[in-house]
Amino acid sequence: MQVGEIIGGDKVQGDQITTGDISGMGIAIGRGARSSVRKIDTGGGDYAEGNIDKRKRNFVSGDQFNMSGNFSGAILNIKSTLTNVSQSIGAAPRGDAATKAQLQQLIEQLSAELQKVPAEQAGEAEAVAETAKAAIEQATKAQPNKTLVQISAEGLKQAAQNIAAVLPTVLPIATQIADTLRRIIAP
DSSP, rough: OOOOEEEEEEOSSOOOOOOOOOOOOSOSSSSTTOOOOOOOOOOOOOOOSOOOOOOOOOOOOOOOOOOSSSSHHHHHHHHHEHHHHHHHTTTTTSSSSHHHHHHHHHHHHHHHHTTTTGGGHHHHHHHHHHHHHHHHHHEEEEEEEEHHHHHHHHHHHHHHHHHTTOOHHHHHHHHHHHHHHHHHOOO
């Protein structure tokens, strides 16, 4: 048959295609026609494409804080600040292993004590944590500025003095931290 032939009174342009019974999904008929069908039988379950992790446990990347009871945002910041400081001490280029271990232990003690602060003194406790962080970061640099370390160590003791009325154990810990930092920067 040629394009433009007349069949039964109809003028046909293009291909004439005769089909019988057709059943199914995604049927394509004609020149260049395509059909793509995926039949997915989930048996009543869920369907999703892509990479899926269906494990039933909690997976945490980074820190996970499970909290209950009454807490203050500042308390959480204090713990986070001092945890980060404690982790950085081990990698510090200055100080011997025993001094670093002692400093880490003192930071853990300080963190534990600061968690006990009443909510109304949370700001003062946060000042102690931030001052300790600054002093330790300065002292554990490869080339620490000794004057800044001294000023930061004294600032730590002053911040601890400000909270000593409600947390008397913080001042002796802060003093030990300051002394340890002085040993780290000593020639």
